[in-house]
Amino acid sequence: MRKWIREGYEVVETAFDHDLHQFEVVQNGKTLFTITPPDLESQTQVVADLDAGEDVNGWEDGNGNTIYVEKK
Known part of the structure; x- marks a missing residue:
């Protein structure tokens, strides 16, 4: 599992359902x-975006909630 460090928080990949993973902020x-992609294609996109350095603010968590992390 991987971890991405951002300013004031980190995103940690965790096991979820076989090949499908979750991403904890x-x-x-x-x-x-907890970002829960609905399928492997979405999971691949989350990883690509995180690898590209994107911030998770404004993303949906998979349950209809918008993520906003206050930078401390």
């Missing part, structure tokens, strides 16, 4: 949001 050791 963690700040100061606390999980604020």
Whole structure:
């Protein structure tokens, strides 16, 4: 599993359902949001966006919530 470090938080890839993974948005050791892609294609896009350095603010978590992480 991988981890992406951003200003004030990190995104940690975790096992979910066989090949499908979740991505936890963690700040100061606390999980604020969990991004749950609906399928492998969406998961691949999440990884590509994170690899490209994108910030998760404004993303949907897969449950209809918009992610906003205050940078501390």
